[in-house]
Every structure is written in structure tokens, then in C-alpha cells.
Amino acid sequence: MHPRLLHLLLPLAVTARDVVFPPVSGVQSPFVTSGDDAIAEFPEPNAYAGLTTFANSPFVKCLADGEVEKFDIAFLGAPFDTGVTARPGARFGPTGIRQGSRRISAGEAWSVYTGKNQYLDWAKLVDCGDAPLTFLDNTAALRQLDKAHKVISGRRTNSSTYTTPRIITLGGDHTTTLSALRSTHERWGQVSVIHFDSHIDTWDPKVLGGGISHYAGVNHGTFLHIAHEEGLISNSSIHAGIRAPLVRPKGDLRNDVRCGFEIVRARDIDRIGTSGVIEKIKDRVDGQRVYISVDIDVLDPAFAPGTGTAEVGGWSTRELLTILDGLNGLEVIGADVVEVAPIYDNRGETTVLAAAEVVNSLVTLMVDRPVKT
Numbered sequence: 001m002h003p004r005l006l007h008l009l010l011p012l013a014v015t016a017r018d019v020v021f022p023p024v025s026g027v028q029s030p031f032v033t034s035g036d037d038a039i040a041e042f043p044e045p046n047a048y049a050g051l052t053t054f055a056n057s058p059f060v061k062c063l064a065d066g067e068v069e070k071f072d073i074a075f076l077g078a079p080f081d082t083g084v085t086a087r088p089g090a091r092f093g094p095t096g097i098r099q100g101s102r103r104i105s106a107g108e109a110w111s112v113y114t115g116k117n118q119y120l121d122w123a124k125l126v127d128c129g130d131a132p133l134t135f136l137d138n139t140a141a142l143r144q145l146d147k148a149h150k151v152i153s154g155r156r157t158n159s160s161t162y163t164t165p166r167i168i169t170l171g172g173d174h175t176t177t178l179s180a181l182r183s184t185h186e187r188w189g190q191v192s193v194i195h196f197d198s199h200i201d202t203w204d205p206k207v208l209g210g211g212i213s214h215y216a217g218v219n220h221g222t223f224l225h226i227a228h229e230e231g232l233i234s235n236s237s238i239h240a241g242i243r244a245p246l247v248r249p250k251g252d253l254r255n256d257v258r259c260g261f262e263i264v265r266a267r268d269i270d271r272i273g274t275s276g277v278i279e280k281i282k283d284r285v286d287g288q289r290v291y292i293s294v295d296i297d298v299l300d301p302a303f304a305p306g307t308g309t310a311e312v313g314g315w316s317t318r319e320l321l322t323i324l325d326g327l328n329g330l331e332v333i334g335a336d337v338v339e340v341a342p343i344y345d346n347r348g349e350t351t352v353l354a355a356a357e358v359v360n361s362l363v364t365l366m367v368d369r370p371v372k373t
């Protein structure tokens with residue numbers, strides 16, 4: 001810049017300009033107090049301050065050596081998206097979901113539907129940040145994620161009654177659910193999976209990925225097949241929201257049953273409504289502990305464009321939230337929201353807001369029904 005121009009601008013830059021509101025009709029606004037210090041006090045809580053964690057929960061370095069702060073439910077990011085068969089980008093999902101949750105904070109989270117506040121209940125909720133995963137080797141990354149789950153689920157809880165911390169994973173592509181299920185199996189034994197998705201994800205690795213290599217067979221469309229083969233899930237699991245086409249006319253569905261699943265298709269909701277869907281799910285998993293996995297592509301792309309393998313004709317955000325809240329009472333021992341790829345989201349942040357609200361519902365289910373180890 002020309003030195004003379006700089007000289008002209010300087011006085012503007014150094015003059016602090018306080019905005020002073022004059023009294024209106026003789027009424028002094030209660031927000032404008034006489035001392036400057038009062039105006040400058042930090043409001044508590046503040047949803048937009050500090051670094052971004054899920055729902056402004058405290059950040060705990062859950063993977064550090066030695067003892068860490070105790071917690072009952074942990075949010076864990078899994079920035080992994082090299083197991084996808086369509087558009088990548090879900091490695092930024094954890095960041096996106098946290099961004100979508102900025103306006104959620106403990107002091108202002110009273111539900112108009114239940115009158116309860118899951119953030120000010122018995123459970124201590126913390127955000128563990130993201131698991132450090134290599135982005136160059138899927139096998140190694142999944143091993144790292146297995147370990148992160150193992151360490152975090154082995155931490156001490158704040159509650160003395162419910163002694164195994166539960167984890168809500170922020171994905172990441174759907175392959176990441178495999179690590180979570182390995183961990184829940186170790187802590188809780190076999191569980192029923194309630195799988196919200198437009199895709200069945202039980203594809204035989206020989207079918208999806210073409211059987212090129214063992215490495216290629218472990219991906220976001222085969223992880224439930226692998227979870228079944230590893231004996232992690234029970235034969236009373238269920239998909240909800242399915243609508244994506246199959247690779248084989250009959251074989252995929254036969255294999256799906258073999259893997260332990262029943263199917264609620266997306267359009268079934270037109271006939272049986274949200275309460276019908278809730279009933280089907282509850283009947284299926286009756287008496288079992290459950291893991292809830294939500295692929296955000298269960299929603300119609302109108303409600304969740306920010307995802308890798310979008311399928312039209314899906315559920316609305318309200319329908320999904322009603323169904324999730326309707327699962328109240330089930331023993332949820334782990335959960336995730338996956339396939340959130342913020343780069344395809346819109347400027348209204350439709351997808352990440354929906355994903356954050358889904359996590360919010362999962363938190364409610366977990367807090368409402370504590371589970372003994």
C-alpha cells in the first residue's frame with residue numbers, strides 16, 4: 001500500500017468505538033449495566049465458544065496413557081472413508097456432525113416432547129475427539145479403531161452402578177461399525193443390530209468388491225456380513241429404511257437372512273406408519289441388547305444430501321427421529337451415525353444438523369436406559 005494511504009487509514013484503526021444505546025422512552029435496557037465489566041462477563045453456557053465438541057461436551061483425551069477423567073458415555077470420531085464404493089468424504093463426518101451440534105448445550109436441552117434433559121441426568125458425557133487412524137491402509141486403520149474402542153470402553157465410569165462406558169461413534173464410512181461391534185462383543189457379548197440404512201450392507205465380500213482381494217472385501221457394504229462371520233451379532237437383527245437395489249436377484253436376500261437380518265423397506269412406512277416401524281423393530285429385538293447404527297443415507301437426499309451413496313425415496317428427518325425416540329426402553333449398548341460427508345452438504349447444513357439431532361436421540365435412548373455390565 002502507498003505510505004500516504006496507510007497514514008490516512010491509521011486513525012480509524014486505533015480508535016475504539018463503543019456502541020452506546022440511548023435510553024428509550026426513559027426505560028434503561030436491563031442488558032446495559034453501568035460498569036463495563038458486567039457487559040464483558042462470559043455467559044455460561046456458551047454454545048459458540050471454545051473448540052467444537054459434540055453438543056459442547058467436555059473434551060477428554062480418552063486414549064492417553066494412565067487414568068483419565070471418568071465418563072459414562074463417550075463420543076468418538078472415526079475419520080475413515082477409504083472403504084467406500086461411491087463418493088468419498090466421510091472422513092470429515094465427525095467434524096461435520098460436531099459442527100451440526102453447536103447449538104446443543106446441556107443447559108438448554110430440555111425436550112418439548114418428554115420434558116427431560118439427557119445432558120443433565122445421571123450420565124457424564126464427554127467427547128473423546130477423533131481416533132488417530134491412518135488414511136493409507138484400511139487394515140491398519142481398522143486395527144487402530146478396534147484398539148480405540150477397546151481402550152475407551154475399558155475406562156472407568158463416573159457411575160458406580162453402570163461400570164462399562166458406552167460409545168457413540170461419529171463416522172466415518174460404515175466400515176467403522178465393524179470395530180464398534182468387535183468391541184461391544186467383547187464387553188457385552190452378541191447383540192442385535194438395528195441398522196438404519198438404504199443399503200443392506202450384508203453383501204458377501206465375493207459379491208461386493210468382486211472378490212479381488214481379502215483387503216477389498218472389507219468395505220462399507222460388507223461389514224455386517226463380516227460381523228456375522230465373526231459371531232459378533234445375534235440372529236435377531238433388523239434393517240430399517242432399505243430401498244437400494246440388490247446385486248443378485250435372490251442371493252443377496254438369502255445371504256441377508258443367513259446373516260441374521262429381517263428387513264423394513266423404506267416404503268413400508270407408507271402402509272404401517274412410524275408406529276408400525278417401531279413395533280416391527282421392537283418385536284424383532286425383543287429382550288435383546290441392541291447396537292443402533294444409523295447410516296445417514298436412510299434419509300432421503302432431500303434431507304441428507306451430504307452423503308456418499310445417496311438413494312432417493314427415503315425417510316424424512318422427522319420420521320427417523322420419531323422412530324428412534326420410539327425405541328425408548330431398549331438396552332442400547334452402543335451406537336453410531338455414519339456416512340456423513342459434509343462436502344456434499346448444502347449451505348443450510350441440512351445433513352449435519354440432521355446427523356447431530358440423530359446423535360441427540362441416541363444419547364436420550366442411552367441415558368433413559370442405563371445398562372448393567
Ligand SMILES: *[C@@H]1O[C@H](CO)[C@@H](O)[C@H](O)[C@H]1NC(C)=O
Nearest residue numbers: 121122123124125158159160
Ligand atoms: C459423577 O459422580 C458423582 C458422584 O456420584 C456425582 O455427584 C456427579 O453428579 C456425577 N457427574 C456427572 C456429570 O454426572
Ligand SMILES: *[C@@H]1O[C@H](CO)[C@@H](O)[C@H](O)[C@H]1NC(C)=O
Nearest residue numbers: 235236257258259260261262
Ligand atoms: C437365522 O434365522 C433365520 C430365520 O429367521 C434362519 O433362516 C437362519 O438360518 C438363522 N441363522 C442362523 C445362523 O441361525
Ligand SMILES: [Mn+2]
Nearest residue numbers: 197199295297
Ligand atoms: Mn448406506
